[in-house]
Amino acid sequence: MNAANKRILIVGGVAGGATCAARARRLCETCEIVVFERGPHVSFANCGLPYFVGDVIESEANLLVASPDLFQHRFNIEVHTETEVTRIDRQARVIEVRDLKTGATREESYDALVLATGAQPIRPPLPGIDLSGIYGLRNIPDSRKIKAAIEHASRALIVGGGFIGLEMAENLVGLGLDVTLLELADQVMPPLDPEMAGYAAERLTANGVKLILGEAVEAFEQLPEGGLSVRTSKGATLSTDLVILGIGVRPDAALARDAGLELGELGGIRVDPYQRTSDEAIWAVGDVVEVKNRISGQWQLVPLAGPANRQGRVAATAILHQFACQEIGTQPPLDFEGVLGTAVCGVFGLTVACTGVNEKQLQRSGMDFEKVYLHPGHHASYFPGARPIHIKLLFAKADGRIFGAQAVGELDVTRVIDVIATAMMQGASVFDLEDLELCYAPQFGAAKDPVNMAGMVAANHLRGDLQLADWDALGSTAALLVDVRSDAEYAGGHIPDAQNIPLESLRDRLHELPRTREIWLICGVGQRAYYAYRLLEQNGLQVKVLSGGMQTHQARMRTVGQL
Known part of the structure; x- marks a missing residue:
C-alpha cells in the first residue's frame, strides 16, 4: 500500500486528536487529514480551565493552543468545529457527520479513522441535577x-x-x-x-x-x-x-459502542499497543481509551494530557506504517506500553504529586510490597528557606522494584516525583535511586538528594540494615516504644506509652532496655531512630523503626481525626 492520497479522519481534537493530526502530517505530506470537533475549539488547554475561572489566566485566548486556521495554513489539515460524527459504517469505511450550526448531514469516507472523543463529566441522575446553577x-x-x-x-x-x-x-x-x-x-x-x-x-x-x-x-x-x-x-x-x-469523568465511547468496537469493563475503548481498536482501520486515543497500568498490569482510565499526547503520536505512526506496509501484522516503530499515572496538583501553595500505584491498589492487587516515609528538606538545611517534602515510597519486598511514590510539599516536589517516575519507566529499583547522580548546590538540593534518601532508606531495609515496624500494628503491639528525641521535643507531644531516651544518652542507658522484648524506635522524621537502631542492633537488642517518625504519626492521626 502507498500512503499517497490516503484519507485520515480524526474525531475529536484537544490533546490526543490534535497531536495525532499534526504527527500524521509530519509523516505524510500527501495524505488528506481532516479533524471533526463537536465543540467550538479544536485544541485548547483544558487543564488551565480552573485558573481561567479564577482569573489567574486572564485571557480566554491564552487557553487556545491552536486554531482551525493554524491547522489549515501551517499543516494543511482541514478542521471542522461544531461538527458531530454521529455514526460509523465500518464495512463501507464512512462516517456520518452533522453540522451542528445548520443541522445538515453528510458522509465522509476514510482509509484510517481515529477516535479521540474524550470523556464526559459524570453527572449522576440525582433529583434536581438539571437545575440551573x-x-x-x-x-x-x-x-x-x-x-x-x-x-x-x-x-x-x-x-x-x-x-x-x-x-x-x-x-x-x-x-x-x-x-x-x-x-x-x-x-x-x-x-x-x-x-x-x-x-x-x-x-x-x-x-x-x-x-x-x-x-x-x-x-x-x-x-x-x-x-x-x-x-x-x-x-x-x-x-x-x-x-x-x-x-470525575467517564469515556465518551458511545460512537465506538454503536459501531461494535470492543470496549473494556471500565467503559473505555480497548486498543492494542499501537492504539488500534478491534477494527484494523480504526484507532483510538486519549480519555476515551482504557490503558494498562505499567505496575499492576490492570486496565484503568487515566484522563491526563501527557498520555493522550503520546497516544496520538503512536496512533499516527502506526497508521502511516500500516499504509506503507503490505502486511498489517508488521510492527510499527512506536508503541504505547501503558501508564504510571504520574500526576500533580497545586492547592494553596502546596504541591501534591504521585506516580505509580498507591498502597490501596497494591493491597487490592495482592502484590507483596513494603513502604518507607521520609521528610527531607527540599534543599540543604543550612541554606535559608529549606522546606520539607513529605515522601512515601512503595517498592517490592523481593527485589526493590519501585511500585509508586507520593510527595507533598511547597517546593521541588515535582522534580522528586519526575525523577522517580523516570526511574520507574526504566524498571529501576530502590538500589538505583540511592545511586542516582543528581544536581547539587545548596540552594537547589542536598548532597544526599531527597530521591537518593528515599532509595537509601528502602535499600537499607532490604539489605537487612534497617528493620521497619508496622505502623498499622502500633495500637496492638507488645513492643516497647522508645522515643529518642530530646526531652523538650518529647514533652511537646509524643505517642502514648512511649518511653523517652534521647539518642545522645542511649549508650549510657542500654541497661534500661529489655533484651527479650522487641523495641520500636521513633524520632522526629526517622533519622535519629535509624542511628539508634544501628546502635541497639549491634548490642544484640531486638529493634525496629517506625518509618518517618512523629511526622508520619501526625499525618496518620490527622486522617482519622485524632489531631
Missing part, C-alpha cells in the same frame, strides 16, 4: 458559564475532592467565595493514600474551605429566594449559590 467543567464554554454565575454568587459547593475539585476550591476562594467541598470518600485526592492526602486536606481547611468527607449528595432543590439547597447522605442540608461537579 449546577455546572461541570470540561471545556471553555463551561468555564464561561461558571464565570458568569460567580458574578452573582457568594457561596459555592464543590462536589468531588479530586484534581478539579481542589483546583476549583483554590480559585473560588481566591475570588472571595465561601467554599464548601463535599467528597464521598474519607479523603481528598484519591490517587494518594489517606495519610499523604491529609496534608492537602489540612491546607484546604487552613485557607477557609469547609471540608466534608465521607458524605455524598442525595438531591438538589431550588430555593425560593434563589440559590440551591443540597441534601447529603447523612441528612445535612447545605445552601449554596452554585455547584461545581468534580466527581
